[in-house]
Amino acid sequence: MTKRTKKRAYRLSARAESQAETRRRIVDATVELHEKLGPAHTPMSAIAERAGVTRLTLYRHFPDEAAILAACTSHWSALHPFPAAALWEGIADPATRAAAALAAHYDYYAGTRRMWFITYRDVGLVKPIQPLVAQVDAYLTGVAESLAAAFRAKGNVLRQLTVTLRHALAYATWLSLEERGLDTRGKAALVSQWLEGVRNKHA
CATH class of the missing domain: 1.10.357 (Tetracycline Repressor; domain 2)
Incomplete structure (x- = not known):
């Protein structure tokens, strides 16, 4: 593997880790808000604010409410x-x-x-x-x-x-x-x- 290839692999790995961390923050924020306020009273904008991301980033990871609810449920169920x-x-x-x-x-x-x-x-x-x-x-x-x-x-x-x-x-x-x-x-x-x-x- 050349130095250039190694650098590219490192950048891709770092990017993937960053995206995974962002996704985890969003899911954690969703769980917290749902448990406190309930899904019916938790707009996507509130999730983005709690997770510290833009709404564009939020929708890039979770295109709609169904997707984020599924991820939230999966995460919470794994813990409980x-x-x-x-x-x-x-x-x-x-x-x-x-x-x-x-x-x-x-x-x-x-x-x-x-x-x-x-x-x-x-x-x-x-x-x-x-x-x-x-x-x-x-x-x-x-x-x-x-x-x-x-x-x-x-x-x-x-x-x-x-x-x-x-x-x-x-x-x-x-x-x-x-x-x-x-x-x-x-x-x-x-x-x-x-x-x-x-x-x-x-x-």
Whole structure:
């Protein structure tokens, strides 16, 4: 490799690093503003100002609101992933397994409540959020179906167990129980009673 080639490679590398750093600043600024104000109240101009870049630079990296929301969500989700299924999948008793999964999700909501509150508040106002929320809904539905299946129930009992668990896993349910003063253990215990009621009703 000649000196000229080395210099050119160095310049390209430095430029790529600079662009990556700019992109990170923009994403970090977006996360901060979304968590503080919400997507519906965060104009692109505010993101550019917080990140210390021009609007032209902002749009060069993220051409529209959907693109920056996707990057913001990806970054935030990587920092705050949903609980790993390994926390409960190894538990044989289905009721204990469900309680463990619920507790893990309730602790997760407790640590990330501000962003979830903002997200669900603004989902009807900011269209690009809707497919992202739909992905979360699909994930929670999958968890509920898996937990319900462990009870080895059939027909209407299985359906009611699944519906109960899906309701229990929702952020809105966590928030409602949180506002009524229940801690994680209390929330999970209450849902366990719901599940037991479904099973006893059809015993």
